[in-house]
Amino acid sequence: GQQLNQSPQSMFIQEGEDVSMNCTSSSIFNTWLWYKQDPGEGPVLLIALYKAGELTSNGRLTAQFGITRKDSFLNISASIPSDVGIYFCAGLTDSWGKLQFGAGTQVVVTP
Amino acid sequence: EAGVAQSPRYKIIEKRQSVAFWCNPISGHATLYWYQQILGQGPKLLIQFQNNGVVDDSQLPKDRFSAERLKGVDSTLKIQPAKLEDSAVYLCASSLGTGVSNQPQHFGDGTRLSIL
Numbered sequence A: 001g002q003q004l005n006q007s008p009q010s011m012f013i014q015e016g017e018d019v020s021m022n023c024t025s026s027s028i029f030n031t032w033l034w035y036k037q038d039p040g041e042g043p044v045l046l047i048a049l050y051k052a053g054e055l056t057s058n059g060r061l062t063a064q065f066g067i068t069r070k071d072s073f074l075n076i077s078a079s080i081p082s083d084v085g086i087y088f089c090a091g092l093t094d095s096w097g098k099l100q101f102g103a104g105t106q107v108v109v110t111p
Numbered sequence B: 001e002a003g004v005a006q007s008p009r010y011k012i013i014e015k016r017q018s019v020a021f022w023c024n025p026i027s028g029h030a031t032l033y034w035y036q037q038i039l040g041q042g043p044k045l046l047i048q049f050q051n052n053g054v055v056d057d058s059q060l061p062k063d064r065f066s067a068e069r070l071k072g073v074d075s076t077l078k079i080q081p082a083k084l085e086d087s088a089v090y091l092c093a094s095s096l097g098t099g100v101s102n103q104p105q106h107f108g109d110g111t112r113l114s115i116l
Helices: none
Strands: A004-007 A010-014 A019-025 A031-037 A044-049 A055-058 A061-065 A071-076 A085-092 A099-101 A105-110 B005-007 B010-013 B019-024 B031-037 B044-050 B053-056 B065-068 B075-079 B088-095 B111-115
Touching: A004 A085, A010 A019, A019 A085, A031 A061, A031 A071, A044 A055, A044 A061, A044 A071, A071 A085, B005 B088, B010 B019, B019 B088, B019 B111, B031 B075, B044 B065, B044 B075, B075 B088
Parallel strands: A010 A105, B010 B111
Antiparallel strands: A004 A019, A019 A071, A031 A044, A031 A085, A055 A061, A061 A071, A085 A099, A085 A105, B005 B019, B019 B075, B031 B044, B031 B088, B044 B053, B065 B075, B088 B111
């Protein structure tokens, strides 16, 4: 089946720095979603992208749907301690809503 | 709006025993999903229901896993007998319907299963 390659696997950054992560695939996706998962909790949706080339922001978060429809990136600006967690990209290929998840990017923010 | 409810939060069993998980989706959500999340990986879809019918169970190990959503609301996922490799977090999610226009999926906090 399709495979999403998410990178980097982990990031250690200082508070105030910007964070960037991305997902690539060999297959085309119709929708890209970015989730954040805190320890002991389920993933929470951050941003949803529905059109190729779309750039969407949610507070300090910005995500883009790649023009080729095979990639997406997520930026976090001016990181704060509560940004710590695992960020997952997820792609939707068909009309039945079956999501493919990346392996996640673990973000650690140090004061 | 109440979120997706799952129970129990934690379960520890020995291999070859059976276990069941319960999920109550967000009210009015027709589509319900069960995911398996192994440590260090993203969630993997096990089964998807649309109301009380199965839409996709291609990745469900049917020799040991079963799931039902009899009245189109609550759902249970069962493992019998459990194997060591079943140790994971089992996440339930729900959405208004299928397809792009009915996303996103909302997740519960999961059941963490440990097999001894």
